[in-house]
Amino acid sequence: MKKLWLIFAQTTTIGLAIWFLLTLLKPEWRMPNMAPAPVVTVKESQAPASAPAELSYSLAAKKAKPSVVNIFTSQQARPSRNPWLNDPLFRRFFGDRLPQGEDAQRPSSLGSGVLVSEQGYIVTNNHVVDAADQIEVALADGRTATAKLIGSDPDTDIAVIKIDLPNLPAISFADVDKVEIGDVVLAIGNPFGVGQTVTMGIISALGRSELGINTFENFIQTDAAINPGNSGGALVDTRGNLLGINTAIYSKTGGSLGIGFAIPATTVKQIMEALIKEGSVTRGWLGVEVQDVTPELAASFQLQTAKGALIAGVVRSGPAAKAGIRPGDVLLSINGKEVANSAKMLDIISALKPEQSVPVLVVRDGQQVELKAEVGKRPKFNRQ
Structure with missing residues (x-):
């Protein structure tokens, strides 16, 4: 009896060992009545796991920094407008009484500029x-120089100055x-x-306009911190190339709030x-004063869409007046280019050459009328 029990135990042990080996090699044999587990497919990234991440922009900064300069300006104190200074007797005893020495200079203002040529031309605001x-002008390498104003354009807030130094890093x-929205900038x-x-x-946005900052606006908007003193400095890409000139910030306190504007390099x-x-x-x-066409105005003037620029005023004896353009006309196109709004009209006209004759399409009393206008030269306006 004992011998039979030993044979049974050995047989059972060997059987269990064989079953364990078989189920290890064939797992589906363990529960033959259950359906196979579903296979889940995930989307794998095509980039290698060790794809390099650009964590530093030091090379771009090193390339661009030598071209960015600091600008210090000062103004001579002007004579007082006190009417007593015009009296000969007063002047005989007290002289002109103008400030002398350090007091003759008003406090310096600080800004930035960008060297755009090896000949010493610098662009700033x-x-x-x-x-x-x-x-x-103070260069990044420690050199300083007195600059000469070459020209300025208040309508775009751009000025060009020039210094005479050798080996300038343009x-x-x-x-x-x-450039696209989302690109990293410095x-x-x-x-x-x-x-x-x-x-x-x-870059937060492109083509920002109608902000009331300049007459002609086409700003690059960025959240890179731009503070007072950054005006005229460089906005560069991650390769250190110039994207624009920093010109303004949106702020109620004078500090950066994450909305800055730069004039595009183009x-x-x-x-x-030109300067x-x-x-x-x-x-x-x-020589016209215009306003945008609203849906209400479009319906009133029998326009199919709310596009164009409504003539609100005409300068007497100006190019528009000579061409027969009247207040109440709606400009639809100039020289074959569609006028979408007043800002677009300003861009189209400013790009035309003075003394050039161009066709102007307007809507008058519900009818389209084509006129000929000879373009004049835009006068300089005082910006407040």
């Missing part, structure tokens, strides 16, 4: 050097047409006069070349 009697211009300037500073952000180059060549920018002009 017009409001940085406006009305300055003396302009001093910046490279980027292709702004390839802002380089001299905020609050603390010294050259680099901040980082992204506009900068166009205005810069260097002629000392000023020549733009076309019709």
Whole structure:
């Protein structure tokens, strides 16, 4: 009996061992009546797991920083407008009483600029050097020089100054047409006069206009910190190439709130070349005051869409008046280009050459009327 029990135990042990080996090799044999577990397919990233992440923009900063300069301006104190100074007897005893020495200089203002050529041309904002009697430039390598104003354009807030120094590091211009929202950018300037500073952000929007900052607006919007003193500094891409000139911030306190604006490099180059060549920018002009066409105005003037620019006023003896354009007309196109709104109209006219004759299509009393206008030269207007 004991022998039979030993044979049974050995047989059972061997059987269990064989079953364990079989189920290990064939798991589905364990529960033959259950359906196989579903297979879940996940989407794998095509990038390698060790894809490099660009955590530093030091190379871009090193490339662009030498081209960004600090600008210091000062104004001579002006004579007092006190009427007593016009009295000969008063002047005989007290003289002109003008400030002397250090008191003859008004406090310096701080800004930034960008070297755009090895010949010493620097682009900055017009409001940085406006009305300055003396302009001093400090380079990143420690050199300083007195600059000469070449020309300025208040309508775009761009000015060009020039210094005479050897071995100047000119910046490279980027292709702004390839820029997209979300691209990383660096802002380089001299905020609050603390010294050259680099901040980082992204492009938040393109083609910003109708902000009331300049007459002609086509801003790059960025959240890179732009503070007072950054005006005229560089907005560059991650390769250190110039995307624009920092010009304004949206702020109620004077500090950066994450909304800054830069003039695109394409506009900068166009205005810069005109200022260097002629000392000023020549733009076309019709001599009209306009407003955008609202849906209510479109219905009132029997327009199919709310497009165009309503003529609210006409300058007497101006190009528009001579062409027969009247208040109440709605401009639809100029020289074959559609006028979508008043800002677009301003861009179209300003791009025309003075003394050029162009067709102007308007709606008058519900009817389309085509007129001929000879473009005038845009006069200089005082910006408040």
